[in-house]
Amino acid sequence: MVKKLDENDWPDALDHVGWRLWQATQRWKRELDEGLVAMGHPWAAEARANVIMHVGRSGIRQSELVRRMGLSKQAVQQLLDGLVADGIVERRPDPEDSRARRIVFTAAGRRMLGDSNRVKKRIEDDYRSVLGEKRFRALMDMLAELNERPPD
Amino acid sequence: MVKKLDENDWPDALDHVGWRLWQATQRWKRELDEGLVAMGHPWAAEARANVIMHVGRSGIRQSELVRRMGLSKQAVQQLLDGLVADGIVERRPDPEDSRARRIVFTAAGRRMLGDSNRVKKRIEDDYRSVLGEKRFRALMDMLAELNERPPD
DNA sequence: CGCGTATGGTCAAGTACCTTGACTATATTG
DNA sequence: CAATATAGTCAAGGTACTTGACCATACGCG
Numbered sequence: 001m002v003k004k005l006d007e008n009d010w011p012d013a014l015d016h017v018g019w020r021l022w023q024a025t026q027r028w029k030r031e032l033d034e035g036l037v038a039m040g041h042p043w044a045a046e047a048r049a050n051v052i053m054h055v056g057r058s059g060i061r062q063s064e065l066v067r068r069m070g071l072s073k074q075a076v077q078q079l080l081d082g083l084v085a086d087g088i089v090e091r092r093p094d095p096e097d098s099r100a101r102r103i104v105f106t107a108a109g110r111r112m113l114g115d116s117n118r119v120k121k122r123i124e125d126d127y128r129s130v131l132g133e134k135r136f137r138a139l140m141d142m143l144a145e146l147n148e149r150p151p152d
Numbered sequence: 153m154v155k156k157l158d159e160n161d162w163p164d165a166l167d168h169v170g171w172r173l174w175q176a177t178q179r180w181k182r183e184l185d186e187g188l189v190a191m192g193h194p195w196a197a198e199a200r201a202n203v204i205m206h207v208g209r210s211g212i213r214q215s216e217l218v219r220r221m222g223l224s225k226q227a228v229q230q231l232l233d234g235l236v237a238d239g240i241v242e243r244r245p246d247p248e249d250s251r252a253r254r255i256v257f258t259a260a261g262r263r264m265l266g267d268s269n270r271v272k273k274r275i276e277d278d279y280r281s282v283l284g285e286k287r288f289r290a291l292m293d294m295l296a297e298l299n300e301r302p303p304d
Numbered sequence: 305c306g307c308g309t310a311t312g313g314t315c316a317a318g319t320a321c322c323t324t325g326a327c328t329a330t331a332t333t334g
Numbered sequence: 335c336a337a338t339a340t341a342g343t344c345a346a347g348g349t350a351c352t353t354g355a356c357c358a359t360a361c362g363c364g
Contacts, residue, residue, distance in 0.1 A: 014208055016272050017279060018180040020295035025177045026222060027299065028170040047321060053171065063341055070178065073342070075322045099330040099341040120168050127169060130301055131294055139294050142283055143172035147179065149282055199350055215312055225313070227351050251312045251359040311360070319352070324345105331340070 028123060035119035041112055043086075048079040052088070052113055059104035061094065088112060180275060187271035193264055195238075200231040204240070204265060205272075211256035213246065240264060 036044030043049060054060060054068050062080065066073045080103060083089045088109040094100035105113060128136045188196030195201060206212060206220050214232065218225045232255060235241045240261040246252035257265060280288045 014206060016205075017276055017292065017295075018177070018184065018272065019205065020292065020299060021173060021177045021180055023299045024295050025170070025173040028173055032170065053168075061341080066341095071321095072323060074324085074344090077343070078322080094341090097331075097341075101342075120170065124169055127298065130297055135290070135294060138287070138290060140169065140172065142287060142291050143169075143176050145282055146279065147172060147175045213312080218312095223350090224352060226315090226353085229314070230350080246312090249312075249360075253313075305364105307362105307364090309360100309362085312358085314355105314357075316355085317353090319350105321348105321350085323348070325347100326343105326345085328343075329341085331338100333338080334336095 031123050032116070032119055035122065036112075036115060039115045039119070041115065044116075048082040051076070051079050051083060052109070052116060055089065055103055055105060055109075055113075059092070059102040061100050061102060063100070065103070083109075183275050184268070184271055187274065188264075188267060191267045191271070193267065200234040203228070203231050203235060204261070204268060207241065207255055207257060207261075207265075211244070211254040213252050213254060215252070217255070235261075 033045040033049075036049070041049075050069065051065065054065055062073065062076055065076045065080075069076060071079075080089065080091070084091060086108075087106055089103050090106055091101045092104055094102045127139075131139065185197040185201075188201070193201075202221065203217065206217055214225065214228055217228050217232075221228060232241065232243070236243060238260075239258055241255050242258055243253045244256055246254045279291075283291065
């Protein structure tokens with residue numbers, strides 16, 4: 001016989017995967033922001049800083065940024081406007097498609113990216129020392145599997 | 153001899169723990185939203201829905217919500233205003249501290265929480281079937297360890 | 305006790321971030 | 335060479351926060 005749940009009787013589900021993932025993500029982001037601010041990038045915590053980690057050495061298209069970041073194209077455009085105004089990236093015409101623009105780093109942008117990579121490495125090293133190398137790799141693998149499974 | 157990095161030479165660090173965590177969190181949230189919307193809670197994707205998962209059966213203080221959610225107290229207040237207006241929660245005086253208010257569910261709120269728990273369970277079951285029970289538990293443990301380590 | 309300070313919460317005003325809608329220009333398909 | 339899709343822009347608006355000023359109750363301590 002299945003026990004019927006009373007309307008007032010529900011589990012205190014205040015701890016679950018989603019919550020733990022959210023906490024971990026928040027903390028990672030906070031540590032990155034703080035590291036970058038400490039390195040002299042005062043706006044590292046602002047939204048446009050998120051763009052940077054998606055721009056590789058060969059540049060990236062705006063439309064590709066839209067896909068990766070899960071925002072509207074107009075939002076991405078505005079973030080890029082800010083980065084261009086700050087002299088972090090440039091919009092260059094795409095040689096393969098004259099509708100498109102290619103987002104590439106300026107020298108200042110490359111410096112910031114370098115700092116960003118250093119901070120990321122430091123955070124990751126901390127993770128490794130907390131979990132151990134083997135478990136860290138297991139974590140990375142599991143996250144990849146979860147993220148790569150087909151939608152619904 | 154250490155190789156000196158050229159200014160133009162930097163790694164394409166587009167994949168790292170932070171990115172994977174962010175993706176996993178985003179996806180978890182999206183699946184919860186979609187599940188709840190499908191169950192007839194059209195505003196499940198809005199910000200005030202996030203409050204719900206922090207309210208337990210015995211209620212919670214606003215100030216405690218502030219700590220858990222990492223928002224300003226004014227922001228939390230506004231989210232609660234919305235939930236009160238929708239009849240999901242009530243603000244009751246706290247018997248132990250007459251400055252404080254205790255946020256508790258209404259009957260409608262308990263129904264929504266029940267649906268929310270069901271969707272969360274379904275998502276978690278999906279995680280288990282992707283990773284296997286043992287690895288899922290390892291994931292939960294690792295996230296807990298990362299989140300519980302003392303700040304900096 | 306009474307005073308200083310910390311805590312819990314409210315009210316008002318502003319801002320950051322992101323959205324939708326309407327549009328232009330180039331590419332691709334048949 | 336139309337018809338449709340894709341890359342991006344411009345303008346306006348809304349949501350989800352923030353900061354600042356404030357009130358009320360609790361708590362520590364001479």
